[in-house]
Amino acid sequence: MTATLLVFFILATLSIIGAVSLILQKHPIHSALSLIVVMVALAGLYLLMGAEFVAAVQIIVYGGAIMVLFVFVIMLLNAGLEEHTNESKLAGFPGILLALALMGFVAATVARSTTSASAVGGTVPGALSSTKQLSTLIFTNFVYPFELTSFLILIAILGAIVLAHRENS
């Protein structure tokens, strides 16, 4: 077992533990902290694959901005423990079946399609200069979608302001 594989298994276990903990925790703030663990582990996996810009964006935007927003809203609304009602019991059985079927389907597809699996590692040639290539690609081939996302962000900001605005009446 090489060192890369070892790091992969450590990070993968960490992310799965975080995801299971997200399901099991009863308090939303604990779920949010578990989700941060998943995101940091995924950022480590991106680094392992040589996608260092995506890893940095993952930490800054996901682990930083979005999760701070979540924690802020949890604090603002003073969210307490989840209450369980009997109506939700019915969703359990089809829910587990659905998730298992989904995982099995994806696993089968992967097993069938990647028999000639090419290996992914941090030793991709030119991996450390991928940020430069990424920015070149964004501002040449993907420049219109990139500009459109700025409109999307603007509209989202306006929508959030309109939604959260309290009228003094």
Added chain:
Amino acid sequence: MVPTSYYVLLSAILFGLGVLAFIFKRNIISIFMSIELMLNAVNLAFVAFSQANDKLDGQIFVLFVIIVAAAEAAVGLGIIILIARNRQSLNVERVDLLKL
């Protein structure tokens, strides 16, 4: 060197856990967080395939997904604040106005 299928399998497991959390959680904020978990799982698959094919397009899609997730979080949390203000509760079973 880690085979691509390992990354895709991890991505599938995380997505399945996200679906489970989406179904089992009753708190509207936790449900929203499980959506973020599913988005993260898809991002992992994108980066893995991008590296496997030695093309950077997948990583650019990941950046777009992150941008859309940020916009979604801003608007979605605004809606959650409105719901909590109107219903005095964060339980999704209290929000059943459209149910027959």
